């Protein structure tokens with residue numbers, strides 16, 4: 574059988590998408606994680622695929638299944654995610670939609686931790702995880718031509734996200750307000766502001782698939 578030839582503005586382009594939460598073990602039965610269904614990341618991967626891109630979809634343990642027609646690389650922890658992204662390079666663009674746990678337990682127990690008679694909970698020592706977005710943005714030779722990050726904020730959204738774009742060194746930040754009164758967190762819709770070097774653009778509230786299509790089209794406009 575012939576190899577499938579992808580057509581569209583992103584044909585022959587390779588895009589890495591991270592998605593879902595990461596799980597950081599405490600012991601063999603417990604972990605620390607972020608809230609993330611993986612819905613927005615999966616929709617972005619599908620939209621990029623629909624424009625003809627070859628997509629490496631690096632996903633933590635999400636509740637939403639990965640789309641068809643993309644290369645799925647399943648990981649658990651932030652460090653595994655970083656290594657999987659590294660192995661997937663080079664790429665024309667990278668979209669970091671994962672909700673990466675900021676910290677991991679320094680020495681995860683190899684055996685299940687047991688309650689003891691004193692009733693005292695364990696003290697967990699934590700270490701910061703690698704920042705995958707900052708790392709890929711700072712690559713010299715292998716940096717993708719376009720790096721897109723996300724910023725889920727509960728307050729001062731534009732201010733925080735603008736600072737985050739500069740701190741991380743990425744090209745675009747897709748910012749959203751996830752404060753409880755918006756009802757965005759865990760829902761089917763999203764209302765984002767896309768922050769670039771030349772300013773911020775508010776997109777109206779729409780379904781996550783529609784956000785994904787619009788973002789994929791913007792990416793095609795930048796690298797297609």
Ligand code: CTP
Pocket residue numbers: 591651669670671672673674675702703704705706707721722723724725737
């Ligand atoms: N990100 C990442 N690796 C990390 C943490 C975050 O790649 N270890 C990426 C996310 O996928 C997202 C962007 O960085 O695209 C912003 O994540 P966010 O949690 O908002 O940023 P932080 O720098 O962790 O800041 P905060 O203290 O607000 O959590």
Ligand code: CA
Pocket residue numbers: 673674675
């Ligand atoms: Ca974070």
